[in-house]
Amino acid sequence: KAGVTQTPRYLIKTRGQQVTLSCSPISGHRSVSWYQQTPGQGLQFLFEYFSETQRNKGNFPGRFSGRQFSNSRSEMNVSTLELGDSALYLCASSFEAGNYGYTFGSGTRLTVV
Amino acid sequence: GNSVTQMEGPVTLSEEAFLTINCTYTATGYPSLFWYVQYPGEGLQLLLKATKADDKGSNKGFEATYRKETTSFHLEKGSVQVSDSAVYFCALTNAGNNRKLIWGLGTSLAVNP
Numbered sequence: 031k032a033g034v035t036q037t038p039r040y041l042i043k044t045r046g047q048q049v050t051l052s053c054s055p056i057s058g059h060r061s062v063s064w065y066q067q068t069p070g071q072g073l074q075f076l077f078e079y080f081s082e083t084q085r086n087k088g089n090f091p092g093r094f095s096g097r098q099f100s101n102s103r104s105e106m107n108v109s110t111l112e113l114g115d116s117a118l119y120l121c122a123s124s125f126e127a128g129n130y131g132y133t134f135g136s137g138t139r140l141t142v143v
Numbered sequence: 144g145n146s147v148t149q150m151e152g153p154v155t156l157s158e159e160a161f162l163t164i165n166c167t168y169t170a171t172g173y174p175s176l177f178w179y180v181q182y183p184g185e186g187l188q189l190l191l192k193a194t195k196a197d198d199k200g201s202n203k204g205f206e207a208t209y210r211k212e213t214t215s216f217h218l219e220k221g222s223v224q225v226s227d228s229a230v231y232f233c234a235l236t237n238a239g240n241n242r243k244l245i246w247g248l249g250t251s252l253a254v255n256p
Contacts, residue, residue, distance in 0.1 A: 034186075063243065073232065073246040086243050120186055122244075131177060132244065134187040 034135035048109040055123030062104040149247035164218040166233035174237040176216040
């Protein structure tokens with residue numbers, strides 16, 4: 031079966047712009063989580079959606095937002111980009127958050143210049 | 144709160160050497176524990192997991208045992224290969240933190256032929 035698909039794979043944006051990243055989970059998975067990975071901070075949790083509702087949120091500013099559609103596909107948006115937002119953004123899906131483990135996509139590499 | 148501590152890398156081994164990557168955790172209750180692997184330029188892959196004390200997760204020759212008495216989940220492999228070169232992440236989820244993944248900082252492994 032198809033894995034978790036993230037688009038685009040690479041993105042270059044200018045400070046102040048906004049960006050939208052997309053994630054298509056494994057068919058049947060209802061939970062989608064987003065993580066930011068940077069060399070300095072490691073992996074940090076952004077938010078989790080389950081059945082179109084945000085169920086968990088990490089400690090990121092309001093510039094970071096997300097949503098989930100009825101087909102479980104999810105998008106995250108970052109507005110007013112800053113240089114420090116440059117990172118690998120990873121999406122993970124799970125049938126149900128918790129003990130089942132998560133399947134990750136290959137990520138979107140965002141570079142802010 | 145919940146946290147994961149991994150041994151710092153990088154770890155450099157020769158092919159066929161024995162591998163141990165230490166992971167300890169702090170959590171209330173009974174977390175589930177995971178090892179993920181990230182190959183260069185890719186997203187994270189679930190390597191193995193354990194959901195209760197004394198469980199042993201295993202996959203691709205890697206093993207880790209959930210030790211509640213020492214709050215540890217050390218990753219081991221008897222004979223590493225060059226293809227095992229990657230970054231390894233220890234993580235946990237816990238009902239007390241709404242089951243979001245809490246990550247260690249990762250341990251880079253390089254295996255030389």
